[in-house]
Structures are given as C-alpha cells and as structure tokens.
Amino acid sequence: xxxxxxxxxxxxxxxxxxxxxxxxxxEKKMExxxxxxxxxxxxxxxxxxxxxxxxxxxTNGASKRRVYxxxxxxxxxxxxxxxxxxxxxxxxNLGWKVFRVPETAxxxxxxxxxFSDLTDKEAFKFQENLIRTMIQIENTYFELGQSSQRxxxxxxxxxxxxxxxxxxxxxxxxxxxxNNWNPIELRDNRYHQILHLVSAANGAxxxxxxxxxKKPSQDxxxxxxxxxxxxxxxxxxxxxxxGHPYFDVIDNSTNFETKMNRLIEAVCQKVGIDIGDRLLATxxxxxxxxxxxxxDSEFPPFQDFDVVHHYLQSSGPKVQAxxxxxxxxxxxxxxxxxxxxxxxxxxxxxxxxxLTHRDYMNLLAQRxxxxxxxxxxxxxxxxxxxxxxxxxxxxxSHPRCKGLILLETYSSHTGDALKNYxxxxxxxxxxxxxxxxYSMFNLSLREDWSTTKKFWPALPEEVTTTNGNxxxxxxxxxxxxLVLNGHAKG
Numbered sequence: 001x002x003x004x005x006x007x008x009x010x011x012x013x014x015x016x017x018x019x020x021x022x023x024x025x026x027e028k029k030m031e032x033x034x035x036x037x038x039x040x041x042x043x044x045x046x047x048x049x050x051x052x053x054x055x056x057x058x059t060n061g062a063s064k065r066r067v068y069x070x071x072x073x074x075x076x077x078x079x080x081x082x083x084x085x086x087x088x089x090x091x092x093n094l095g096w097k098v099f100r101v102p103e104t105a106x107x108x109x110x111x112x113x114x115f116s117d118l119t120d121k122e123a124f125k126f127q128e129n130l131i132r133t134m135i136q137i138e139n140t141y142f143e144l145g146q147s148s149q150r151x152x153x154x155x156x157x158x159x160x161x162x163x164x165x166x167x168x169x170x171x172x173x174x175x176x177x178x179n180n181w182n183p184i185e186l187r188d189n190r191y192h193q194i195l196h197l198v199s200a201a202n203g204a205x206x207x208x209x210x211x212x213x214k215k216p217s218q219d220x221x222x223x224x225x226x227x228x229x230x231x232x233x234x235x236x237x238x239x240x241x242x243g244h245p246y247f248d249v250i251d252n253s254t255n256f257e258t259k260m261n262r263l264i265e266a267v268c269q270k271v272g273i274d275i276g277d278r279l280l281a282t283x284x285x286x287x288x289x290x291x292x293x294x295x296d297s298e299f300p301p302f303q304d305f306d307v308v309h310h311y312l313q314s315s316g317p318k319v320q321a322x323x324x325x326x327x328x329x330x331x332x333x334x335x336x337x338x339x340x341x342x343x344x345x346x347x348x349x350x351x352x353x354x355l356t357h358r359d360y361m362n363l364l365a366q367r368x369x370x371x372x373x374x375x376x377x378x379x380x381x382x383x384x385x386x387x388x389x390x391x392x393x394x395x396x397s398h399p400r401c402k403g404l405i406l407l408e409t410y411s412s413h414t415g416d417a418l419k420n421y422x423x424x425x426x427x428x429x430x431x432x433x434x435x436x437x438y439s440m441f442n443l444s445l446r447e448d449w450s451t452t453k454k455f456w457p458a459l460p461e462e463v464t465t466t467n468g469n470x471x472x473x474x475x476x477x478x479x480x481x482l483v484l485n486g487h488a489k490g
Contacts, residue, residue: 067145067152068271069191071159073241075199075234077208079256083197083263084155090264094273097150099141103157104134124167128175131163138190153267158237159194160186165236184331192354193246193270195263196238198385201230203252242387243303243380245326245333246270249387253412262412272338272351284412287438290405291427293392298425302381303328307391309374311444312366314338318456320441323355323363326378334360370454371444372398384421386411393443401443406432 070087072080088098108130109115118126138156145152161183164172176183200208208227241247248266250259296302307326314321320339325332334355355363367373375397379390386409393404407428413421422428432438442455449455 065148065151066271067142067148067154068193068267069142069145069154069156070193070195070267071156071162071191071241072195072197073158073162073237074197075201075237076230077200078197078234079200079250079259079263080157080197082256083195083250083260084157086260087153087155087264087267091153095150097145097148097152099144099152099154101138101141101154101156104130104137105158108133124171124175127163127167127171128179131160131175131181132179134160134163156191159191159241161240162237164240165233182331184328187241187244188326188328189333189354191244193248193267194241194244195266196241196247196249197259197263198238198249198251199230199234200252201227202234202385204256207256238382238385239301242301242382243305243328245335247380247387248410249382249385251385253417266410270352284410285433286409286411286418286431287433287435288407288422289429289432289438290390290407291429293390293405294425294427299379300381300383302379305378305380307374307376307378309376309440309444310364311368311371311441312363313368321366323360325360332357336360336363370446371441372396372446374401374440374444381423383423386421388423390426398443398446400449404443406438 072083074080084100088100091098108126113126115123115126138159141154145154164183167175172183175181205227208230238249250263250266252259254262305326305328307324309325310323312321312323318340320337322337322339324335324337326335327333334357336353336355336359338351340351373396375394377392377394379392381388381390389408391406391408393401393406395402407423407426411418411421436442436455436457439456442449445452445454447454
C-alpha cells in the first residue's frame with residue numbers, strides 16, 4: 001500500500017530515539033500500552049488452517065520453496081476452466097508443481113443427485129456433507145503441496161465460502177455452529193488468494209448467449225432467464241468472499257485473452273514473481289483520499305476488520321519489511337511482507353508470507369522504532385463488480401493521520417470509465433496514487449517530515465507547495481505543510 005522507501009540502520013535508530021521530544025515519548029508509551037493489550041494470545045482454529053506447516057520466510061524475503069493456494073470462483077461462463085488451464089501451464093513453465101483441486105459440487109452432483117428433488121432437510125445435509133468433502137479433498141492436495149520439493153501452486157475450483165451463496169444466511173450460520181466451523185478462518189486464512197472471474201452474463205452477454213445457443217432445446221426466453229440467473233449467482237459468489245485480504249475481481253472490461261492474462265498477472269503480483277514483459281499490465285493499484293465516513297446505511301454489504309501494521313528493520317536500503325495483523329472478533333491472520341525496489345520496470349515487487357501467531361510475535365522483536373505502529377479499521381465491499389478497501393486510520397498515531405480515510409482498489413479503467421465504477425456515496429477529494437504524502441511508510445514516521453531523512457522517496461531540491469510557493473527542502477524533505485483530509489499535517 002506504500003511507495004518505496006529507505007529503511008533504517010540500527011545506529012540511525014538510536015540517534016532518532018535520542019532526538020525524539022517528550023510528546024513523542026508519551027505517544028510511544030500510549031502505543032506500547034495498546035500493543036501489550038492487543039498482542040495477547042488469540043483464538044486460532046488450526047483444524048481448518050492448512051497453512052500451519054508453511055516455513056517462515058527469512059527477513060530478506062528468501063525462502064526455499066513456497067506453497068500458494070488460490071481459489072477460482074465466479075458465476076457461470078466466467079472462464080474458470082480456461083483460467084485454471086492457463087495458470088497451470090504458466091506456472092509449470094516456471095518450474096512449479098501445480099495441483100488442480102476439482103470442484104466438489106460437480107463430483108457429487110455427477111453421481112445422479114438432483115438438488116431440486118431434495119427435501120429441505122436433505123438439501124441442508126447435502127450442503128453440509130459437501131463442505132466436509134471439500135475440506136477433506138483440499139487438505140489432501142494441501143498436504144501434497146507441503147511435501148513437494150518444488151514451489152507449488154494449488155488451484156481450487158471454488159472454495160468453501162462458495163457454498164454460502166446457495167443457502168440462506170440463517171442455515172449457513174446454523175451449519176457453521178453445528179460443526180464448530182469458523183467462517184472467518186474459512187474465508188480469510190484457508191486460502192492465500194481469491195480470484196473472482198465475472199460471468200459473461202455480466203458485461204459480455206453476447207458470448208454468454210453464444211454458449212447457450214449450443215443447446216438447441218432452449219428457446220430465447222430460456223436464454224434470457226438464464227442470463228439473469230447467471231448474474232445473480234455471479235454476485236452471490238463474489239459477495240461470499242468479501243473481506244478476504246487478497247480478493248481480485250477479473251471483470252469483462254477487456255477481451256477474453258486479455259482477461260486470462262490479467263488473471264495470471266494478479267497471481268504473479270501477489271506471489272512476487274517478476275513477469276517482465278511477458279504479460280500486458282492492465283490493472284493497477286489506485287488510492288483515493290476520502291473526506292469523511294458516511295453512515296453505514298449508505299454502504300452495500302460490507303465486512304469490517306481491525307488491522308495493525310508494524311514496520312521492521314530490513315536488510316538494506318530501499319527495502320521495506322513489515323508485519324500485518326488483520327482480524328475480526330478476535331480471530332486473526334498474520335502476514336510478513338517484503339517490498340523491493342523497481343525490478344525490470346515493475347512498479348514494485350512484494351513477497352508475502354503467511355505467519356503463525358508464534359512467528360508473528362517473534363518477528364515483533366525486529367520492530368523499527370523510527371515508525372509508529374499503524375492502527376486501522378478496514379472496510380471491504382463490492383460495488384459495480386469492483387472490490388474496494390476503505391482504510392480508516394485510528395489512534396494512537398502521528399497527528400498527521402488523525403481523521404485520515406483512504407480508499408483503494410485495483411482497476412484497468414481510467415478517466416470517465418473509472419468514475420462510473422467509483423462509489424457515488426463517498427465524498428472523494430482526489431486521487432493520491434503514488435503520492436508519497438499518503439504512503440503508509442511516510443505516514444508512520446515518528447519524526448516530522450520537515451526534519452527527517454527517512455521520508456521516501458526524497459523530494460527534489462526545490463518543490464512547489466500547496467499554495468504555489470517554491471521552497472528548499474530540509475534534510476532532503478520539503479518543509480511544506482501538506483493538507484490531508486482538510487487538515488494541515490507536518
């Protein structure tokens with residue numbers, strides 16, 4: 001979420017700590033007190049967490065092998081079958097071992113089960129057994145991945161949360177409770193990444209109709225109804241995954257070939273693979289400043305999370321290392337991120353590693369005291385086939401973060417096309433993509449921007465302030481007053 005930055009050597013950290021003022025010391029005490037409260041042992045559900053065996057990546061981002069689990073989901077005729085094949089070929093060509101987990105519903109329904117013939121009780125038990133079967137099938141492949149001597153990609157044709165799209169909320173919650181299943185663990189911690197391939201019925205209707213025309217037994221009226229049902233199923237399957245930390249929506253804004261390339265690109269970005277110019281980069285991360293938080297009633301269905309970020313001391317200049325803790329109802333997931341500078345023209349390379357709570361607590365010893373801990377409430381929602389994350393900064397923090405609200409999304413749209421996809425109920429002040437003033441790394445710095453040498457990237461020798469004046473930087477950073485969320489920030 002941040003721009004690239006320089007990291008701090010231990011000697012510099014000690015100098016910074018000596019230079020900090022008493023107010024900063026008080027802020028740090030408040031922060032440490034909150035940290036002690038929040039870093040207590042937490043509820044975990046190892047029973048459904050196949051990541052427990054993952055090896056902890058070294059601080060410099062190097063690891064001997066990786067096991068990466070993705071889910072391909074979406075409505076009918078979205079390209080899941082083709083996408084699975086393309087991903088398999090691409091990663092096998094890179095030398096990875098690839099496992100493809102079959103769709104459990106297809107396996108069971110192909111045995112003669114007709115859902116329409118089942119009573120309500122039978123349908124409930126069928127869905128319950130379907131999830132049990134899915135978990136066992138997936139775990140079989142996950143264990144094979146752990147024993148693989150190569151990097152391993154595991155592609156799941158739909159995941160556990162997809163079942164919630166075909167059952168009422170009340171029955172779903174009853175099923176979760178009866179089996180002692182934690183839906184937060186199932187959604188957020190079981191898989192590394194969710195890729196929703198939007199149905200052709202939503203944005204590429206001609207192609208969806210072409211597929212239906214191959215079935216001569218169906219007339220035009222049935223085709224029209226089929227499109228409507230497909231759109232509904234597409235939305236429900238997407239809504240089931242809202243809240244997952246790495247949820248990508250691959251829509252129909254491009255031709256099908258480019259859609260498949262975008263799918264591969266999305267996985268490569270999260271894994272941290274340098275794809276060079278082999279794929280056309282069409283989607284980019286966008287960030288917007290939001291003036292204020294509207295009432296909850298104005299939002300579509302959403303999921304809220306508590307998020308805590310710690311910056312760590314890293315292996316060298318221009319490399320970021322950070323920890324992220326993200327959770328709901330005291331159930332947490334932990335991520336270690338290494339961000340590297342530009343490589344072969346790519347805007348950034350990030351390597352993310354899922355951690356256990358024990359690994360997370362051990363790595364906290366490497367915290368960089370030049371940075372505040374960042375506390376946020378993150379709201380995730382889906383609108384217009386676009387997935388958004390709204391970050392609401394919370395205290396304790398530097399005063400520059402007070403009242404700060406940032407909206408993020410990935411999109412290949414620009415200009416008016418992008419405006420049509422943006423949430424109309426949010427008062428968006430401006431786009432701040434790539435603006436170092438809104439980089440989490442810079443926002444978390446304890447020192448004032450006008451005196452610190454750690455602001456990244458360093459500003460030029462002469463810059464233009466918000467009122468149009470030319471100023472000289474101090475220690476490589478402009479002494480201008482930046483305005484964040486309508487307030488002057490130092």
